[in-house]
Amino acid sequence: MDLTGARWRKSSRSSGNGGACVEVADNLPGAVGVRDSKDPGGPALIFPPTAWRAFVARVPGRG
Structure with missing residues (x-):
């Protein structure tokens, strides 16, 4: 996947x-x-948006 246009945020x-x-x-x-x-410049993991939302929803201490 081409990540040239990616806007990265920490x-x-x-x-x-x-x-x-x-x-x-x-x-x-x-x-x-x-x-x-x-x-x-190293590797990046790529997730479908639904999988990412499911992961973030389960992160302890969020919110």
């Missing part, structure tokens, strides 16, 4: 001290991208 749960940092691109047609912000 998770509000990511730590600011260089630890676990996740970025999400939810502006892609029919897909949600997830990547490690410390390795922006």
Whole structure:
């Protein structure tokens, strides 16, 4: 999948001290991208929007 137009945003749960940092691109047609912000040129996981919403809905401490 071409991620050239992806607008990545860092998770509000990511730590600011260089630890676990996740970025999400939810502006892609029919897909949600997830990547490690410390390795922006590295691999990205791609999920269908329904699967991503189901995952986020089950994240503990959300809301």
